[in-house]
Amino acid sequence: MLKFKNRDTLLSIALVTPSIVAVAIFIYGFIAWSVRVSLSQWKGLLPDYTWVGLKNYIELFRDARFQVDIRNTIIFTVVFVGGSLLLGLLMAILLDQNLPGETFFRNLFLFPMAISFIVTGVVWRWLMNPATGSRISGLNQLFDSLGLDFLINRWHTTPFWGIAAIALAAIWQMSGYTMAMYLGGLRSISDELREAARVDGASEWQIYQHIILPLLSPITLSAMIILGHISLKVFDLIVAIAGKQLPLDVPAIYMWQVTFDGYFFGKGAAISVLLLVVVSLLVIPYIRYNLKNEADV
Amino acid sequence: MSALRFRFQWRYLLLLPLLFMTVFYLVPMYVMLVTGFKAFDEVSLKTMWALPRGIAFDNYIEAYQKLAPSLWNSINMVVPAAILSSFLGSINGFVLARWKFRGADIIFPLILFGMFIPYQSILIPLVEFMRRINMYGGLPGLVLAHVIYGIPITTLTFRNYYATVPKEIIEAARIDGADLIKTYLHILLPLSLPSFVVVLIWQFTSAWNDFLFAVVLTNPDSWPITVALNNMAGSQIIAWNVQMAGSLLAALPTLLVYFFLGRYFLRGLMAGALKG
Numbered sequence: 001m002l003k004f005k006n007r008d009t010l011l012s013i014a015l016v017t018p019s020i021v022a023v024a025i026f027i028y029g030f031i032a033w034s035v036r037v038s039l040s041q042w043k044g045l046l047p048d049y050t051w052v053g054l055k056n057y058i059e060l061f062r063d064a065r066f067q068v069d070i071r072n073t074i075i076f077t078v079v080f081v082g083g084s085l086l087l088g089l090l091m092a093i094l095l096d097q098n099l100p101g102e103t104f105f106r107n108l109f110l111f112p113m114a115i116s117f118i119v120t121g122v123v124w125r126w127l128m129n130p131a132t133g134s135r136i137s138g139l140n141q142l143f144d145s146l147g148l149d150f151l152i153n154r155w156h157t158t159p160f161w162g163i164a165a166i167a168l169a170a171i172w173q174m175s176g177y178t179m180a181m182y183l184g185g186l187r188s189i190s191d192e193l194r195e196a197a198r199v200d201g202a203s204e205w206q207i208y209q210h211i212i213l214p215l216l217s218p219i220t221l222s223a224m225i226i227l228g229h230i231s232l233k234v235f236d237l238i239v240a241i242a243g244k245q246l247p248l249d250v251p252a253i254y255m256w257q258v259t260f261d262g263y264f265f266g267k268g269a270a271i272s273v274l275l276l277v278v279v280s281l282l283v284i285p286y287i288r289y290n291l292k293n294e295a296d297v
Numbered sequence: 298m299s300a301l302r303f304r305f306q307w308r309y310l311l312l313l314p315l316l317f318m319t320v321f322y323l324v325p326m327y328v329m330l331v332t333g334f335k336a337f338d339e340v341s342l343k344t345m346w347a348l349p350r351g352i353a354f355d356n357y358i359e360a361y362q363k364l365a366p367s368l369w370n371s372i373n374m375v376v377p378a379a380i381l382s383s384f385l386g387s388i389n390g391f392v393l394a395r396w397k398f399r400g401a402d403i404i405f406p407l408i409l410f411g412m413f414i415p416y417q418s419i420l421i422p423l424v425e426f427m428r429r430i431n432m433y434g435g436l437p438g439l440v441l442a443h444v445i446y447g448i449p450i451t452t453l454t455f456r457n458y459y460a461t462v463p464k465e466i467i468e469a470a471r472i473d474g475a476d477l478i479k480t481y482l483h484i485l486l487p488l489s490l491p492s493f494v495v496v497l498i499w500q501f502t503s504a505w506n507d508f509l510f511a512v513v514l515t516n517p518d519s520w521p522i523t524v525a526l527n528n529m530a531g532s533q534i535i536a537w538n539v540q541m542a543g544s545l546l547a548a549l550p551t552l553l554v555y556f557f558l559g560r561y562f563l564r565g566l567m568a569g570a571l572k573g
Binding site: 007008011012015016019020022023026027028029030031033034037047087090091094095097099100101105107108109110111112113114115116117118119120121122123124125126127129135137138139141142145172176177180181184229232233235236239240243251252255256259260265268269271272273275276279280283284287288291 | 308309311312314315318319321322323324325328329342343345346385388389391392393404405406407408409410411413414415416417418419420421422423425426445446448449452476477478502505506507508509513523526527530531537540541543544547548551552554555559562563566567
């Protein structure tokens with residue numbers, strides 16, 4: 001009996017070992033390798049691991065382009081995460097009212113999740129055509145013909161705030177996701193709880209304010225982390241809408257250009273390591289929290 | 298009064314914001330569709346919002362001619378990537394959920410973390426590695442990348458599923474003399490078919506929609522659809538109407554999956570948020 005069990009244990013280990021080794025090498029080994037590259041002066045096609053310490057990082061923080069990246073990432077994150085949360089919550093609350101057509105709306109709001117940022121980007125690129133006057137087209141033309149002239153704008157070519165227009169396309173793509181998360185949360189709140197509050201004389205508004213919204217806050221936190229880490233990594237959506245333009249630069253695009261167009265591997269690796277650090281600050285506490293909760297159940 | 302008669306209720310006014318949102322979600326689809334079906338001579342940025350006069354396939358034909366090789370590249374890459382990573386995830390999930398060996402609870406969060414990393418942070422080593430093993434530029438290397446970086450999410454989904462299978466079923470199998478492999482093949486594998494659908498769809502969608510790995514790991518001959526479409530959109534020569542038609546071709550496979558298997562798609566989505 002004991003022998004049999006040992007054989008199973010051995011077999012278990014043998015079955016997961018390839019994956020564990022792969023994760024160890026391709027994730028952790030490669031991260032270490034990137035860190036090493038970021039501390040080197042490697043610039044050019046041939047690897048050059050000459051140690052330069054933190055030089056690449058220090059130069060990045062002095063770099064005007066990287067300042068633009070940080071600014072754009074902050075604007076994008078605030079608009080995208082804030083917009084998706086608000087819209088998602090609003091839609092989830094509306095869909096939770098037992099209205100006709102609920103399934104239709106739910107499926108419709110979620111379908112953009114199935115398509116790629118590239119497709120979304122190519123379509124929004126034409127919707128957000130910034131041309132004005134006789135060459136007006138896209139959404140601006142639609143606003144013009146509906147008499148909503150005040151909405152006409154230069155979209156992603158707006159100075160400073162252009163990145164917010166990209167965030168609008170990202171909201172289109174991802175707000176269904178927050179809607180689904182919130183709707184799941186609303187469905188798990190028992191009707192008895194709402195009934196009890198009604199019996200105690202609470203208005204619908206008070207029920208939302210004091211009972212439902214507080215119960216949804218763990219979902220808000222999860223959604224903020226999931227969307228937040230997506231927005232730190234945003235790359236393909238911007239490339240598809242606007243190409244690689246300096247005013248819309250973000251760390252992921254800078255990293256890509258400096259590494260694969262400019263062959264400055266040391267600097268590219270430094271950007272990628274900084275990205276990883278910021279994402280980890282968000283994600284590691286989240287994973288710990290989730291696993292702890294799971295263990296408590 | 299008949300119960301079937303529609304009775305107006307004030308709360309139906311709540312449908313108005315929902316209808317407004319419907320317009321917001323449908324506008325890009327509308328433009329993509331109407332532009333695609335217009336004949337070449339009626340395509341103009343000025344009449345972007347007008348319905349087509351008839352149904353023409355000019356744009357789709359031209360887009361398909363330009364994108365066909367990369368559409369096939371995508372199919373040839375996505376099918377093996379999705380199947381391989383589902384099986385790998387199933388085996389890992391099975392072991393991690395059932396047979397707790399020492400260190401399993403350290404290894405698990407470490408695997409999970411891999412789901413969230415920005416892939417930029419492994420990109421330079423990945424390209425170097427693929428060059429050294431001579432897999433740079435082609436589809437096999439891209440498949441390998443999707444399979445390996447898919448391990449975290451596939452393992453997680455299956456582990457969460459297998460953790461819900463009652464212990465008694467497995468105990469009963471062991472008493473009947475089934476070993477690890479038999480328990481897996483005859484009991485858990487058939488039980489986990491729905492999870493296979495979830496993971497297959499998830500991996501299919503994410504590999505199909507991936508751009509980052511594809512753009513750095515493949516040569517133009519092996520470009521999948523996302524890279525080819527982006528390239529087409531950046532070119533000055535190809536008209537916007539063909540780009541719109543190309544976008545629909547690129548979106549169609551995953552949209553069809555969503556329409557027919559949306560329930561499973563949603564479950565994958567929620568697993569990605571660690572909510573099992």
